[in-house]
Amino acid sequence: MSNDKPNTQVLQGNEAAAIGALAGGLDFFAGYPITPSSEIAEIMSRTLPLVGGRFIQMEDEIASMAAIIGASLAGARSMTATSGPGFSLMQEHLGFACLAEVPCVVVNVQRAGPSTGLPTQPAQQDIMQTRWGTHGDHAIIALAPSSVRECFTMTVDCLNLAELYRTPVVLLMDEVIGHMRESVAFPQAGTFSLDIRREPSHGLGDYCPFDECGEVIAPLSPYGGEYRFHVTGLTHDKRGFPTMVPEEVVHKIHHIVEKIEDDADSLARYEEYMVDDAEVLLYAYGSSARVAKSSVRSLREEGIKAGLLRAKTIWPFSAKRLEELVGQLSLIVVPEMNLGQYVQEVERAMKGRVPIRHLGRVDGHLFVPDQISDFVRKEVGR
Amino acid sequence: MSREIETAREYLRPAKKLPTVWCPGCGLGIIMSAMVRAIHRLGFEKNDVAVVSGIGCTGRMPAYVDFNTLHTTHGRALAFATGLKLARPSLNVITAMGDGDALAIGGNHFIHSCRRNINMTAIVANNCIYGMTGGQYSPTTPHGKRGTTAPYGNPEHEFDCAKLAVGAGASFVARTSVYHVRELEKLIAKAIEHRGFSVVEVMANCHTSYGRMNKFATPVDMLRWMKDSAVSVARAKDMSEEELEGKFTRGVIRERRMPEFIEVYDQLGEKLTETPAAIAGVKKLLESYDRMADRLKV
Numbered sequence: 001m002s003n004d005k006p007n008t009q010v011l012q013g014n015e016a017a018a019i020g021a022l023a024g025g026l027d028f029f030a031g032y033p034i035t036p037s038s039e040i041a042e043i044m045s046r047t048l049p050l051v052g053g054r055f056i057q058m059e060d061e062i063a064s065m066a067a068i069i070g071a072s073l074a075g076a077r078s079m080t081a082t083s084g085p086g087f088s089l090m091q092e093h094l095g096f097a098c099l100a101e102v103p104c105v106v107v108n109v110q111r112a113g114p115s116t117g118l119p120t121q122p123a124q125q126d127i128m129q130t131r132w133g134t135h136g137d138h139a140i141i142a143l144a145p146s147s148v149r150e151c152f153t154m155t156v157d158c159l160n161l162a163e164l165y166r167t168p169v170v171l172l173m174d175e176v177i178g179h180m181r182e183s184v185a186f187p188q189a190g191t192f193s194l195d196i197r198r199e200p201s202h203g204l205g206d207y208c209p210f211d212e213c214g215e216v217i218a219p220l221s222p223y224g225g226e227y228r229f230h231v232t233g234l235t236h237d238k239r240g241f242p243t244m245v246p247e248e249v250v251h252k253i254h255h256i257v258e259k260i261e262d263d264a265d266s267l268a269r270y271e272e273y274m275v276d277d278a279e280v281l282l283y284a285y286g287s288s289a290r291v292a293k294s295s296v297r298s299l300r301e302e303g304i305k306a307g308l309l310r311a312k313t314i315w316p317f318s319a320k321r322l323e324e325l326v327g328q329l330s331l332i333v334v335p336e337m338n339l340g341q342y343v344q345e346v347e348r349a350m351k352g353r354v355p356i357r358h359l360g361r362v363d364g365h366l367f368v369p370d371q372i373s374d375f376v377r378k379e380v381g382r
Numbered sequence: 383m384s385r386e387i388e389t390a391r392e393y394l395r396p397a398k399k400l401p402t403v404w405c406p407g408c409g410l411g412i413i414m415s416a417m418v419r420a421i422h423r424l425g426f427e428k429n430d431v432a433v434v435s436g437i438g439c440t441g442r443m444p445a446y447v448d449f450n451t452l453h454t455t456h457g458r459a460l461a462f463a464t465g466l467k468l469a470r471p472s473l474n475v476i477t478a479m480g481d482g483d484a485l486a487i488g489g490n491h492f493i494h495s496c497r498r499n500i501n502m503t504a505i506v507a508n509n510c511i512y513g514m515t516g517g518q519y520s521p522t523t524p525h526g527k528r529g530t531t532a533p534y535g536n537p538e539h540e541f542d543c544a545k546l547a548v549g550a551g552a553s554f555v556a557r558t559s560v561y562h563v564r565e566l567e568k569l570i571a572k573a574i575e576h577r578g579f580s581v582v583e584v585m586a587n588c589h590t591s592y593g594r595m596n597k598f599a600t601p602v603d604m605l606r607w608m609k610d611s612a613v614s615v616a617r618a619k620d621m622s623e624e625e626l627e628g629k630f631t632r633g634v635i636r637e638r639r640m641p642e643f644i645e646v647y648d649q650l651g652e653k654l655t656e657t658p659a660a661i662a663g664v665k666k667l668l669e670s671y672d673r674m675a676d677r678l679k680v
Contacts, residue, residue: 023674
């Protein structure tokens with residue numbers, strides 16, 4: 001790596017995510033036009049041919065998700081991008097990728113719903129759909145950027161995590177983050193690495209694509225490589241063939257959940273702002289967290305000991321940091337652009353030990369700092 | 383026939399996966415056997431073939447054959463196959479779908495695959511019914527015929543799969559039946575060899591569900607119907623629409639050289655000589671990242 005100054009650009013979040021995908025080694029992108037994510041597909045269509053990758057615009061989001069899974073099985077680092085209605089259509093194959101353990105990345109630039117909703121307005125209403133939108137027991141990894149720079153870095157992270165955990169990973173942006181422009185000092189090359197899929201080293205005929213062989217994640221050989229095997233959306237055994245043997249079914253479902261949930265604490269990443277002595281904790285993520293940070297500053301000026309814990313990892317949910325803080329907190333406020341989604345996880349973790357208040361907003365507009373500050377003032381009796 | 387059986391056996395997965403889930407006498411075994419003989423005839427290595435399917439009786443086909451196999455979701459085989467082929471064009475990708483799979487829930491993927499012209503092959507086993515779920519009427523159940531959800535006769539009108547493929551722009555379309563087993567093998571081989579998207583519609587028998595409800599008591603009755611109803615493409619040319627009523631044409635229905643998607647896509651990429659504005663500013667940055675330096679072409 002050269003010692004050049006950081007490469008600083010003024011970019012929007014969608015652009016940064018697309019460029020992050022390229023830096024993250026993306027080989028394949030399939031997508032379907034939808035506001036407010038379309039810029040990502042447009043940039044991928046322009047740039048992927050330059051790096052020997054391929055882009056395709058599919059007939060819908062169901063097909064887009066299917067195509068990235070197919071490409072990933074052939075060894076490609078694969079991604080799609082969408083928004084609420086498209087994300088709903090992708091749920092079918094998000095489940096397929098979870099069960100068949102196929103690495104891939106879905107960028108969801110959230111807009112207000114339900115249904116067609118407010119196509120050009122931000123929301124954070126897909127938190128629970130990300131976790132539970134596809135049917136059946138499973139786990140998911142999802143990251144939420146709060147800045148344009150993070151759109152870049154987290155797209156790289158998502159591509160890496162998908163390979164490391166052999167699972168679909170969701171980048172939960174929102175319309176504000178996607179369309180906002182800000183100056184970004186891109187990370188220097190060499191400051192992050194690309195995790196490449198682990199390939200098997202079995203003898204021909206011995207390879208089981210779903211046998212962890214004592215490790216947590218089974219290596220995955222690409223189609224067209226050395227090994228031939230079967231992949232199915234039916235519950236399957238270690239060789240990949242359908243099974244209804246209870247022990248094999250139990251192993252499979254536990255595996256796809258536990259390989260992620262057991263790592264919840266190590267996957268959890270936060271930005272902390274004035275948390276050390278905080279008594280009032282703003283627990284936020286995405287664009288709402290940017291606003292909450294301003295509120296913390298105002299509240300501090302008034303002598304209210306506020307702090308911000310910004311979750312960068314949305315799923316799996318980790319309670320570890322909250323557990324460490326529980327003794328010092330008199331109030332947790334969860335501001336999110338929905339009517340109460342992530343707050344349910346916080347409540348579940350706190351089990352009534354700290355009062356928790358939700359501040360929701362679903363009018364298609366971002367919070368303003370005073371709205372959060374006023375809410376806190378009222379709650380603490382100021 | 384024993385030589386053919388031996389050939390087919392070479393391509394079947396070891397005993398654990400057999401017998402198949404299919405009913406005795408089912409036409410799907412004939413299609414699977416014709417497919418592997420066609421692949422054998424073309425001399426492909428097993429590692430260079432991928433068989434992709436959706437859901438239903440036909441969807442189970444990949445599990446039995448010793449290739450790279452992918453059993454996907456209902457109707458979506460072609461969408462998965464599209465990604466697979468684009469990521470690894472050296473693979474010979476064949477999808478096997480049923481009529482409900484390919485033409486109802488997967489109808490959108492089917493028509494768009496036809497027009498896109500990616501070099502892969504779709505085999506549509508058309509038994510005019512949803513077999514696995516118990517005999518509900520499908521998009522190819524003929525008007526008036528019965529299914530478990532059309533107990534008084536199908537009030538809807540059926541798709542002609544091959545015509546639909548032609549209309550949607552497929553560059554190769556053929557049709558035959560499981561009765562015409564030699565022709566089936568030849569047509570599948572021809573379809574795979576065709577450079578572009580190819581469709582082979584195979585009239586198949588589901589005597590268990592379709593036959594039971596529509597006065598074809600045995601597989602033989604159904605095969606006899608196929609024998610009697612098939613009209614070669616050449617002969618059909620001289621027949622009127624009325625004369626063709628209730629019959630189906632067999633043979634190569636369309637064959638046309640059209641630019642293939644991946645060839646075109648890669649050529650467009652080769653022609654690029656300057657950095658698009660979208661990454662001009664960050665080109666230097668991208669070049670400094672792992673893998674990117676040697677990947678960037680302009």
